[in-house]
Amino acid sequence: MTHYSHTLDAVPQTLPVGKVVCVGRNYAEHARELNNPVPSEPVLFIKPSTALVKLEQPLEIPSKFGACHFEAEMAVLIGERLTGCNEQQAATAIAGVGVALDLTLRELQSTLKEKSLPWEKAKGFDGACPVSVFVGVQNITDLQNQQIQLRQNGELQQDGNSADMLTPVLPLLVYISQFFTLSPGDIVLTGTPAGVGPLAAGDSLEISLGNLINVKTEVVS
Numbered sequence: 001m002t003h004y005s006h007t008l009d010a011v012p013q014t015l016p017v018g019k020v021v022c023v024g025r026n027y028a029e030h031a032r033e034l035n036n037p038v039p040s041e042p043v044l045f046i047k048p049s050t051a052l053v054k055l056e057q058p059l060e061i062p063s064k065f066g067a068c069h070f071e072a073e074m075a076v077l078i079g080e081r082l083t084g085c086n087e088q089q090a091a092t093a094i095a096g097v098g099v100a101l102d103l104t105l106r107e108l109q110s111t112l113k114e115k116s117l118p119w120e121k122a123k124g125f126d127g128a129c130p131v132s133v134f135v136g137v138q139n140i141t142d143l144q145n146q147q148i149q150l151r152q153n154g155e156l157q158q159d160g161n162s163a164d165m166l167t168p169v170l171p172l173l174v175y176i177s178q179f180f181t182l183s184p185g186d187i188v189l190t191g192t193p194a195g196v197g198p199l200a201a202g203d204s205l206e207i208s209l210g211n212l213i214n215v216k217t218e219v220v221s
């Protein structure tokens with residue numbers, strides 16, 4: 001497995017590689033496609049730093065735990081410490097924006113959910129968070145109007161817009177920082193739009209965020 005480090009505006013960063021805080025069901029249509037209720041407040045979970053790999057490199061997915069689903073998501077790179085922050089502090093702490101895959105062992109997750117057990121094994125395994133290079137926040141005019149698309153073998157599977165987040169980025173960072181201090185180098189995944197599905201070895205993937213980021217990658221077993 002390749003060693004991960006952050007890249008921002010094509011420059012390798014000295015920011016530490018930290019945790020990844022994720023939000024589940026942040027798009028109503030995606031909650032519905034998995035027969036989950038639309039939550040009244042953010043559903044949070046964490047992937048460890050060992051889940052991070054570079055999206056641009058071939059993706060190694062586990063083969064012995066059932067289906068591994070893609071979830072394309074806008075990723076936010078944190079540049080300053082946030083604890084119990086307000087929206088203004090959250091806005092100035094964002095270093096950059098990228099795209100990530102919240103890889104999910106869906107069958108294992110369903111089994112764990114049925115038993116009311118935590119999801120960690122299904123969401124936090126090694127390689128479970130491929131993430132792109134980041135674009136500096138100064139280059140982004142509107143975080144909440146970015147198209148998030150994923151093509152699998154040329155077919156458009158996910159086509160959502162960050163405008164449809166139930167909890168937009170700034171209130172999401174405020175909410176997260178009430179529970180988990182966000183440190184420089186941490187990443188926040190902001191939820192997936194509808195259209196998630198299983199990956200297979202040999203798949204080619206193209207993932208984009210507006211006209212900011214476009215990554216082509218492939219799946220290996």
Ligand code: ZN
Pocket residue numbers: 022023024071073102191192
């Ligand atoms: Zn997700």
